[in-house]
Amino acid sequence: MSDKSTRTELHELGEFRLIDHLTQKAKSNNASTILGVGDDAAIIDPTGKKMVVTTDLLLEGVHFDLTYFPIRHLGYKAVVVNLSDVYAMNATPKQITVSLGISKRFCVEDLDELYSGIYLACEKYGVDLVGGDTSTSYTGLTISVTAIGEANENELCYRSGAKINDLVCVTGNLGAAYLGLQLLEREKKVFEGNPNVKPQFVGWDYILERFLKPEARKSILETLRELGIKPNAMIDISDGLSSEAMHICKSSKAGCRIYLEKLPIDQQTFKIAEEMGIDAIVAALNGGEDYELLFTVPIEFHEKILALEGVSVIGHITDESTGAFLVTPDGNEIQLKAQGWNAMKKE
Amino acid sequence: MSDKSTRTELHELGEFRLIDHLTQKAKSNNASTILGVGDDAAIIDPTGKKMVVTTDLLLEGVHFDLTYFPIRHLGYKAVVVNLSDVYAMNATPKQITVSLGISKRFCVEDLDELYSGIYLACEKYGVDLVGGDTSTSYTGLTISVTAIGEANENELCYRSGAKINDLVCVTGNLGAAYLGLQLLEREKKVFEGNPNVKPQFVGWDYILERFLKPEARKSILETLRELGIKPNAMIDISDGLSSEAMHICKSSKAGCRIYLEKLPIDQQTFKIAEEMGIDAIVAALNGGEDYELLFTVPIEFHEKILALEGVSVIGHITDESTGAFLVTPDGNEIQLKAQGWNAMKKE
Numbered sequence: 023m024s025d026k027s028t029r030t031e032l033h034e035l036g037e038f039r040l041i042d043h044l045t046q047k048a049k050s051n052n053a054s055t056i057l058g059v060g061d062d063a064a065i066i067d068p069t070g071k072k073m074v075v076t077t078d079l080l081l082e083g084v085h086f087d088l089t090y091f092p093i094r095h096l097g098y099k100a101v102v103v104n105l106s107d108v109y110a111m112n113a114t115p116k117q118i119t120v121s122l123g124i125s126k127r128f129c130v131e132d133l134d135e136l137y138s139g140i141y142l143a144c145e146k147y148g149v150d151l152v153g154g155d156t157s158t159s160y161t162g163l164t165i166s167v168t169a170i171g172e173a174n175e176n177e178l179c180y181r182s183g184a185k186i187n188d189l190v191c192v193t194g195n196l197g198a199a200y201l202g203l204q205l206l207e208r209e210k211k212v213f214e215g216n217p218n219v220k221p222q223f224v225g226w227d228y229i230l231e232r233f234l235k236p237e238a239r240k241s242i243l244e245t246l247r248e249l250g251i252k253p254n255a256m257i258d259i260s261d262g263l264s265s266e267a268m269h270i271c272k273s274s275k276a277g278c279r280i281y282l283e284k285l286p287i288d289q290q291t292f293k294i295a296e297e298m299g300i301d302a303i304v305a306a307l308n309g310g311e312d313y314e315l316l317f318t319v320p321i322e323f324h325e326k327i328l329a330l331e332g333v334s335v336i337g338h339i340t341d342e343s344t345g346a347f348l349v350t351p352d353g354n355e356i357q358l359k360a361q362g363w364n365a366m367k368k369e
Numbered sequence: 370m371s372d373k374s375t376r377t378e379l380h381e382l383g384e385f386r387l388i389d390h391l392t393q394k395a396k397s398n399n400a401s402t403i404l405g406v407g408d409d410a411a412i413i414d415p416t417g418k419k420m421v422v423t424t425d426l427l428l429e430g431v432h433f434d435l436t437y438f439p440i441r442h443l444g445y446k447a448v449v450v451n452l453s454d455v456y457a458m459n460a461t462p463k464q465i466t467v468s469l470g471i472s473k474r475f476c477v478e479d480l481d482e483l484y485s486g487i488y489l490a491c492e493k494y495g496v497d498l499v500g501g502d503t504s505t506s507y508t509g510l511t512i513s514v515t516a517i518g519e520a521n522e523n524e525l526c527y528r529s530g531a532k533i534n535d536l537v538c539v540t541g542n543l544g545a546a547y548l549g550l551q552l553l554e555r556e557k558k559v560f561e562g563n564p565n566v567k568p569q570f571v572g573w574d575y576i577l578e579r580f581l582k583p584e585a586r587k588s589i590l591e592t593l594r595e596l597g598i599k600p601n602a603m604i605d606i607s608d609g610l611s612s613e614a615m616h617i618c619k620s621s622k623a624g625c626r627i628y629l630e631k632l633p634i635d636q637q638t639f640k641i642a643e644e645m646g647i648d649a650i651v652a653a654l655n656g657g658e659d660y661e662l663l664f665t666v667p668i669e670f671h672e673k674i675l676a677l678e679g680v681s682v683i684g685h686i687t688d689e690s691t692g693a694f695l696v697t698p699d700g701n702e703i704q705l706k707a708q709g710w711n712a713m714k715k716e
Contacts, residue, residue: 038612056419057527060528060620061458061527061528061529061604061620062423062454062455062457062458062528062603062604062605063421063422063423063454063455063457063458063460063516063518064421064422064423065419065420065421065458065525066419066420066421066422067419067420067522068415068420070417072403072412072413072414073412073413073414073415073420074410074411074412074413075410075411075413075464075466075499075500075515075517076409076410076411076466076500077466077468077500077501077502077513077515078468078502079468079469079470079502079504079511079513081470081504081506081507081508081511083507083508084470084504084505084506084507085504107409107410108409108410110409110410111408111409111410111412113410117422119422119423119424119515121424121425121426121513122426123426123428123431123511152422153422153423153424154424155424155425155426157426157428157431157432158431159428159431160428160430160431160508161428161430161507161508161509162508164426164428164470164511166424166426166468166513168422168424168466168515169410170422171410175414178412180404180408181407181408181409182408256409257408257409258409265385273407273408
């Protein structure tokens with residue numbers, strides 16, 4: 023956060039000037055944005071398309087730790103995790119609203135940093151910031167983002183559309199964000215024990231970026247569209263592959279077989295996992311925060327999909343009666359389990 | 370909150386079963402709701418209309434105090450304050466999303482109460498709960514609601530449309546919610562000093578309800594539509610009449626004169642204000658949380674507006690160069706000031 027030399031307290035601006043200050047850089051990239059910030063509500067004209075709406079809440083201490091999370095990256099990530107949900111419907115994100123709860127620990131310069139990340143994500147993904155709410159908080163930073171996108175009706179992909187024999191595909195690789203988080207937590211503990219020890223982050227850029235500054239899988243959807251491949255079912259991986267595969271099976275009334283040896287895992291993920299004594303496969307299955315897309319396509323697209331960079335075929339959809347299972351390299355089957363967040367568990 | 374005898378801990382259900390449990394009563398009242406809870410995003414079909422989007426964040430300790438705020442009413446209010454913003458655009462609310470941050474202090478039965486209030490508001494105003502996010506929190510309850518509405522383009526009312534000589538009108542009455550809050554805070558302090566003293570709430574039902582269970586001004590908009598009156602400018606009163614009148618003047622590049630003797634104030638508001646040594650006029654101007662509509666109409670509608678129950682003409686719009694002023698009964702003029710929230714002020 024901002025050092026004391028350039029610290030403008032929030033009360034120096036007050037609510038309305040603060041909102042003006044933070045939203046002055048909001049510009050419209052989309053014809054569908056009729057009115058943005060500055061009235062009781064934003065106005066959107068989807069011009070005949072269907073609209074999709076999704077929302078995510080990020081709470082300090084639960085979803086992020088500002089001792090190692092650069093606040094600019096946090097703004098970027100808060101937007102991207104919502105856009106990922108819009109892409110998972112095979113829709114194009116167009117607008118976002120951002121609500122903030124801010125404690126007095128934060129100054130105007132901190133919020134400028136946060137918003138620079140928000141605007142960077144808006145710029146990169148072509149979405150408009152059209153509204154929000156700004157409030158004081160007694161307990162740190164709260165960020166609530168809602169994203170709105172649009173699609174033609176026949177383009178939309180649901181969780182529920184998987185068909186028997188569909189190929190189960192995943193973009194990018196899995197488990198990296200989880201191990202990025204574990205590394206940050208480990209170095210935080212070392213630093214707390216001895217503030218003279220410098221954190222050991224050299225060589226781990228990729229896994230750190232996967233956690234601190236994830237990207238949404240916009241381009242792969244464009245590629246699939248160009249190839250004439252429409253997924254039967256799609257979901258984004260926020261809770262971990264296991265949970266998301268379960269969601270697709272449950273919604274589609276289907277089973278699946280996912281082959282552990284097919285899971286895409288980056289070299290850095292394997293390396294740090296070994297160093298930290300964590301099973302990289304388990305991280306890939308249950309780590310979460312990957313923001314990759316898990317989707318199923320008819321088997322006739324097998325060759326086209328195999329030729330695609332950044333997409334792995336990891337299994338196939340089966341009849342519901344056969345259940346949802348992971349298959350180990352030696353042919354054993356392990357039942358899939360949905361994890362969800364663990365934080366609600368009794369301590 | 371729920372007593373110990375019927376307390377189901379959140380971890381007993383886990384995330385996904387909790388979401389299923391809370392959203393199973395969500396039903397679709399609107400043809401525009403294509404898909405609600407249960408996928409990465411909700412799907413909405415506005416069928417040619419313009420869409421409006423607004424969002425509000427409610428934080429425990431800042432916006433509500435559960436020692437006296439029934440959690441069912443809180444759910445109701447969290448929805449209504451967002452719908453009020455949609456009505457203030459002269460649009461019809463259709464969908465909401467609700468995101469919750471929940472600490473372990475709360476059990477499933479508490480959330481059932483909260484959602485019963487949310488569903489009651491949905492039922493009353495004909496809106497559909499279509500999505501949200503559920504998360505743990507270390508610091509009490511966080512509620513983020515986004516509301517989506519629709520309108521024909523020519524029906525929309527902006528803050529910026531006020532014209533010189535327009536009548537300034539307000540629905541219902543002002544200051545009651547603020548005094549309801551003051552009464553609750555007073556009785557809370559008395560109770561904390563001596564838990565044997567029963568709170569003195571008899572006879573104050575109206576002002577308490579105005580704070581604890583406000584309603585949005587849906588019906589007055591229907592009446593105006595039937596009469597063929599379209600406001601030139603409109604805003605809902607969440608921060609207090611002064612702030613909102615300033616917003617209209619600033620956005621419309623206009624001035625105004627608002628007559629203090631014309632401010633609609635309920636008898637109970639006057640009575641409790643006197644008892645508590647608070648100026649009822651100041652409460653009406655700056656108290657906030659009224660969720661009434663402030664709007665301007667062309668002067669030709671003067672007679673029609675005067676004949677309307679539940680609407681008061683409190684002033685008129687002037688040229689920008691004349692400024693925005695309150696006029697006292699003896700003809701003095703006091704410059705209007707926008708207050709915003711005070712919580713950011715330095716203590």
